[in-house]
Amino acid sequence: GAGVSQSPSNKVTEKGKDVELRCDPISGHTALYWYRQSLGQGLEFLIYFQGNSAPDKSGLPSDRFSAERTGGSVSTLTIQRTQQEDSAVYLCASSLFPSSGGNSNEQFFGPGTRLTVL
Amino acid sequence: AQTVTQSQPEMSVQEAETVTLSCTYDTSESDYYLFWYKQPPSRQMILVIRQEAYKQQNATENRFSVNFQKAAKSFSLKISDSQLGDAAMYFCAYGGSNYKLTFGKGTLLTVNP
Numbered sequence: 705g706a707g708v709s710q711s712p713s714n715k716v717t718e719k720g721k722d723v724e725l726r727c728d729p730i731s732g733h734t735a736l737y738w739y740r741q742s743l744g745q746g747l748e749f750l751i752y753f754q755g756n757s758a759p760d761k762s763g764l765p766s767d768r769f770s771a772e773r774t775g776g777s778v779s780t781l782t783i784q785r786t787q788q789e790d791s792a793v794y795l796c797a798s799s800l801f802p803s804s805g806g807n808s809n810e811q812f813f814g815p816g817t818r819l820t821v822l
Numbered sequence: 823a824q825t826v827t828q829s830q831p832e833m834s835v836q837e838a839e840t841v842t843l844s845c846t847y848d849t850s851e852s853d854y855y856l857f858w859y860k861q862p863p864s865r866q867m868i869l870v871i872r873q874e875a876y877k878q879q880n881a882t883e884n885r886f887s888v889n890f891q892k893a894a895k896s897f898s899l900k901i902s903d904s905q906l907g908d909a910a911m912y913f914c915a916y917g918g919s920n921y922k923l924t925f926g927k928g929t930l931l932t933v934n935p
Contacts, residue, residue, distance in 0.1 A: 737923075744927070746926050748925075797867075813868075814866075815864065
């Protein structure tokens with residue numbers, strides 16, 4: 705009965721370095737989402753995966769950000785050449801499947817990765 | 823594009839009292855869902871309550887209930903008999919046809935003993 709897990713819990717890096725953040729969704733969930741939560745802000749959508757369909761990358765803030773989902777399960781969010789403005793909590797969520805005409809399925813969130821770029 | 827606005831950055835309530843958190847949203851869609859999520863200091867986002875736009879009846883979950891006014895695009899959360907464990911950041915979120923959730927900036931709720 706594991707929930708969504710994310711690793712690492714905290715990551716401190718130097719400006720200009722690349723980082724990889726990992727998300728393990730709930731088994732059987734076909735939809736996976738990445739969000740970014742900056743200090744004092746709500747959650748900002750980054751990217752969405754659904755099954756074998758092409759991901760919705762419309763929320764990625766720059767081409768330094770990329771994500772992949774292997775085997776329809778684990779996902780990795782990669783940030784290249786990190787900048788100080790990338791410092792935030794990165795949250796991953798999964799859901800069974802989204803229904804047409806509305807997001808009726810609850811998204812289950814992981815505990816997030818707090819990224820600090822020095 | 824949809825927007826979600828939470829006009830109360832912070833709220834406080836006495837233990838056992840009732841508090842209402844406000845949320846308004848903007849959309850041109852007719853079919854959508856609205857959510858309230860709770861985020862304690864552990865960072866874990868927890869779904870508190872969900873409302874389908876096509877349902878006129880307000881959703882309730884134990885001590886939590888909503889006042890959904892579709893025409894006014896308003897979706898407030900009422901917490902009755904507040905408990906110390908209710909202290910957290912509360913986010914209102916919109917879920918429409920494009921599956922992603924759009925969140926407000928949150929309301930930090932403090933519960934005083």
